[in-house]
Amino acid sequence: MGVKSIDKTFILTFSKWVMWGALIGAAVGSTTAFLLTTNDFLGNTRENHSWLIYFLPLAGILLGYIYMKYGKKDGNDSAKGNNLIIEAVHGNAKVVRRIGPIVYLGTFLTVLLGGSTGREGAAIQMGGSIAETVNHYFKVNLIDTNILLLSGISAGFGAAFGTPITGAVFGMEMTALGKMRFDALIPCLVSSFVGHYITESAWGVEHESFIIQSVPETSLKMFGMVILLSITFSLLSVFYCQLRHGIQSFSEKIFKKNHMSRAFFGGSFIVALTLILGTEEYNGRSLDMLEQSFEENVPPFAFFAKLVFTAITLGSGFVGGEAIPLFFMGATLGNSLSGFIDLPLSFLVGLGLIATFAGGANTPIAAFLLSIEMFGGEGIEFFFIACLISYIFSGHHGLWPSQPIYEPKSRLYNLAYGGTIETTEKNK
Incomplete structure (x- = not known):
């Protein structure tokens, strides 16, 4: 029985x-x-x-x-x-x-x-x-x-x-x-x-495709470069998260959590920035430049412009998602670094896309699988290292303040168990 x-x-x-x-x-x-x-x-x-x-x-x-x-x-x-x-x-x-x-x-x-x-x-x-x-x-x-x-x-x-x-x-x-x-x-x-x-x-919907043209051969030197690059991309994700949360906290305090006033202010700021830069490349989803970054050079500070535009947009009360903006920031930063680092352009761009997302979302396993599904398994060992390194070096920051910390990322941080991303950021 x-x-x-x-x-x-x-x-x-x-x-x-x-x-x-x-x-x-x-x-x-x-x-x-x-x-x-x-x-x-x-x-x-x-x-x-x-x-x-x-x-x-x-x-x-x-x-x-x-x-x-x-x-x-x-x-x-x-x-x-x-x-x-x-x-x-x-x-x-x-x-x-x-x-x-x-x-x-x-x-x-x-x-x-x-x-x-x-x-x-x-x-x-x-x-x-x-x-x-x-x-x-x-x-x-x-x-x-x-x-x-x-x-x-x-x-x-x-x-x-x-x-x-x-x-x-x-x-x-x-x-x-x-x-x-x-x-x-x-x-x-x-x-x-x-x-x-x-x-x-x-429904016949087609998704964007990103192709890595070539991947460098594995070596100790190459793994060392990937580690250093991944740390850089992780810090980019931290900077974005901090700016986005800071704008949200500031706007809520100034406008006493009035969503209408916050969003009007944020929208006005986006309009002003667009007029100052004289381009709409950083409005909307910016998918054209994201795809372009895998094939040719894009403006060297595109990653920073997108970071600011997205932080203001979402921090002031507009909605949508943060994965594609993170993809864009990491990819275009990788594109900019290609002028100083002798690595294949599309590989640097793909590495930046995945590592920045891994650091911001705090989902290293999902980010690694994303690299496989998105790039067909090219450079799998490099992306595995990149996801883990970005996850560790982004610290206890992230896109979602409500994300609980079941256990600290590492003893390196000397952080007590429990709490959330939000409480940890406030305490530190």
Whole structure:
């Protein structure tokens, strides 16, 4: 009887996880296809009508009003974005189901009118929204609710970038620094792969492709150079995170957390910077320059310009994602360094893209898998080292202040167990 009971429990739980994962993946895959297609259309529209950027401050007022009026429920604030999803996974908050539609609308406004943003934040929050809807209507037992939230994260990331393996692991890795949620493996795996194939096969969405033309031969000298470069990229991720969080804290203090005023101020600043630089290369997603950086030289300070534009955009209350901006910063810094370092251009650019993301997201395993799926396994040993080094040297900083520190990255930091990225940054 005992064995039969265990078998019955195993089969029942496994079946539910597969069913829920597939359901979440299918829904997230479809909504992500809509997100990517619409973002492409809006991005092209903005490029053809440069005057649209002047409406960014007004869009900030509208977006702030929506979050203040409709984004809060029972003390849970949708304006926290990915941080709210992380807090909900740990039982410290509850996902507001309307967070998905709101962040989509906010991302569309931001992309159309010239704010600097990405896509994965919207996809992840829609994943959380859909997972919470499944939890609610299927009356999922309490122990499985956070597991389904993780599967929503996996589906969103896998579908957004066309990287289902990375997506599966990203959902298990992003919500706690130093802990992989293997208990969510089955639904995360199912939702990520289903989401990816629904996006690409069912809806015909094509993702960007980045090609590394050549990789240097392995040697002690080469590994030493990769380590030094990875430290540089990790510090870039720290600088971005600190500036972005600093702008958010400053704007919330000055405007007393009035999202409308914050976003109007941030949007006005973006308009002014665009006029001063005389280019719109750093507005929107900047995908053209990102792709260009793998093939030819780009402006030497492009990484810094994108860093400032993104920190102001997201720090002042606009929404979207931070992965693509991080990709851009790391890639263009690698491009700039190619003038001083005798390494293949596309390799330096790819190394910067992956290492900067690993340091900012605190997800070294997912970042390593991303390099494999994105670059076809080229330079696998170098990317493995780069992800680990960037993760260690970025310290206890990151994109998401709510990310708990399950255990410190290393004894090198002499940091006590517990706390979050936010509390650690304040204490230090």
